[in-house]
Amino acid sequence: MAEEQAQPQLALERIYVKDMSLEVPGAGVFTKEWNPELDINLSSNAEKLDDDHYQVVLTVSVTAKNAEEAAFIAEVHQAGIFLLKDIPEDQIGQILGAYCPNVLFPYAREVISDIVTRGSFPQLLLAPVNFDQAFAQSQQQAQVDAEGNA
Template identity: 50%
Template sequence: MTEQVSTGATQADQGPQFSLQRIYVRDLSFEAPKSPEIFRQEWAPSVELDLNTRQKPLEGDFYEVVLTLSVTVKTGGETAFIAEVQQAGIFLIAGLDAAAMSHTLGAFCPNLLFPYAREALDNLVVRGSFPALMLAPVNFDALYAQQLERMQTAGNA
């Protein structure tokens, strides 16, 4: 029989906690409205990327963060394909002040999710018989700072 000894340490005494619990695809879609005709055209793509994040608290210190990548690729003025992935993660986050929590949910977690979302999107596009997108890395810290600046400017107006 083992004896448990309580140290009286609280969560605040332990300091900040961060743990990735699960990464998963929440939603995935692909549409190639001009197939198969689009494959017979010269491939000169223009890529539009829409990036979005959202988060919601779950029970206790658990949070879901969802990174959405929506891509529309056109060639010759016609839409070749539209692809979207919602890559999500469940994170255990505790012991952070409000500013650190906001940064963690708004920048750090999306940074962790992005490589998985990029891979899922590339795989989806290749299965549609198009060249892989190979999206460039995204600086979520810079995007987060820009969003804070926009919010402060809007608050002052």
Template identity: 40%
Template sequence: MAEQKPDGIDQNPITVALQRVYLKDSSFEAPSSPGIFIGEWGPTVSLNIGSKTSELGDDNYECVLQLTVEAKQGDQTAFLVEIQQAGLFLLRGLAPADLQRALVTFCPQQLYPYAREAVADLTNKGGFPALQLQPMNFEAIAAEAYRRQQAEQATAAGNAAASPEANH
């Protein structure tokens, strides 16, 4: 519980603030160009996404949102884009569970529009139509990952209880 002065002013206010957004790393490859530009454009696009956080001290955290986008035209790679969109966040006064949730959902959610813009810009500059990634709900993604983790743990616990070695 936050301490309060006698006049009711909170001594430990909660602060959640984005301090800075920056592109930490980016890469664009078009290994099949210029031949890939000939013919009808109808790629299969895959997206891998992840994030990592680092505590920097004084309630400051870096969050890095990592996106890897690959477009294939048949069996040829049309382009590969890798983005590390980063941000500095001030997260003060949060309970540990709320801090973890902010690092996993809130921070990546704030960075994602910048990463989407970087992907669209790089694909367009590479001679391809600007790739517009769909919006994402990081709260739903985190909830699904937690549900899967719980199911895997329950399955593992059930398998351990059913194994012959567990009954000895």
């Protein structure tokens, strides 16, 4: 009798803020007209916790300058514990590098908006991010780098 193949399982089991911060280097920014320049950086990493669980951390950093003066630096490390059971090995990278950050981003976006507003700055809503495209580009770049080093 043929052995039944287990059904793949993918689930978000826990979501949490691993770390967050807001720095306001100087109060002088509050006395000037608000016309900021924003620098937004995103990154993610995954860590295997056991055979079936991964922790994925999406880091979102926003630096705002106003009139060439640092206004604020907001950063959140939004984390999730994901169950990946019986997932084909060739799909795990895509799930951890694109799907999981896509799930975490709305939560990170909310935290950034909240801490910026609590710092008495105007609300900041980050635009949606295409993590599938970003993952594909990083894979292509890694392949180019590997071919260049071969």
